[in-house]
Amino acid sequence: MGDPMKIRARLQGDVADVRVLMAHPMETGQRKDPSGKVIPAHFIKEIRAELNGKPVFDAQISQAISRNPVFAFRVKGAKAGDKLKITWEDNTGDKRSDEITVGG
Amino acid sequence: MDQTRRGVLKGAGTAGALVAAFATGALRPADVLAAWNKGAFDAKTTADALKAMNIASAADSADIVIRAPDIAENGAVVPIDITSKIPGTQSISLFVEKNPFPYVGTFNVAAGAEPFVHVRVKISESSNVRAVVAAGGKYFQTVKEVKVTIGGCGG
Structure with a gap:
């Protein structure tokens, strides 16, 4: 499941300025532990954002995204009270969703 | 709304027609949701x-x-x-050319987001960063060089 995301959505007119911080190791599969064993890749592959249940933004990403990923994007047609839900899914099938209320 | 890929696939397991579609290759699992393009992500x-x-x-x-x-x-x-001012921007893809796997990802904004994205990436050594924008069936790109003093892929 992972730890909760930190999501912030600030309204500028009808555009929600969204910033999200996800807690995830984003392990590349290139690094080795001190005994020389390769640390298996473990990274988020998919991100989806929904505004009131309607998809507004999604991304397919690789292990090149930094640890504890931060993303920012701008959702059009948002207003105070809207529900913004963000979901990630990693390469092990683990996933997590968090929801906030815009401007609340 | 919490329909995940796993859920979709599980649902497909009970629906014989879909299983047949998977089996014949008419409908690949990737088509169920936006595809995670393994070929592109594995490219060197x-x-x-x-x-x-x-x-x-x-x-x-x-x-x-x-x-x-x-x-x-x-x-x-x-x-x-990355900000695109190209009308009708659908997606923004990012590449760090000298990383072991250059393709960082694709950000799809067509459904209801502005053509802008902020990310934090690992860059293994000084490299060109390339953004490719899809708009109206065409592709556009721009490149910027980033110099790195300590690489991001070591220990």
Whole structure:
């Protein structure tokens, strides 16, 4: 499941300025532990954002995204009270969703 | 609304018709949701990644702005903003050309987001960062060099 995301959505007119911080190791599969064993890749592959249940933004990403990923994007047609839900899914099938209320 | 890929596949297991569709290759699992393009993500050069994405060519455009540090002290966390001013921008894809796997990802904004994205990426060594924008069935690109003093892929 992972730890909760930190999501912030600030309204500028009808555009929600969204910033999200996800807690995830984003392990590349290139690094080795001190005994020389390769640390298996473990990274988020998919991100989806929904505004009131309607998809507004999604991304397919690789292990090149930094640890504890931060993303920012701008959702059009948002207003105070809207529900913004963000979901990630990693390469092990683990996933997590968090929801906030815009401007609340 | 919490329908996940796993849920979709599980649902498909009970629906024989869909299983048949999977089996014959008429409907690949990737089609259920936006595809995670394994071929592109596994590519070792930007050219191969673009090929795997069926992008034959991309026109240079000054309407894509990459905001990134000229010199990044820590290659493990390099903040990058990409803004496209091209009308009808559907997606923004990002490549760090000298990384072991250059393709960083694709950000789809067509459904209801502005053509902007901020990410933090790992950059293994000084490299060109390339943004490729899909708009109206065409592809546009711009490139910016980022120098890295400490790489982001080591220990």
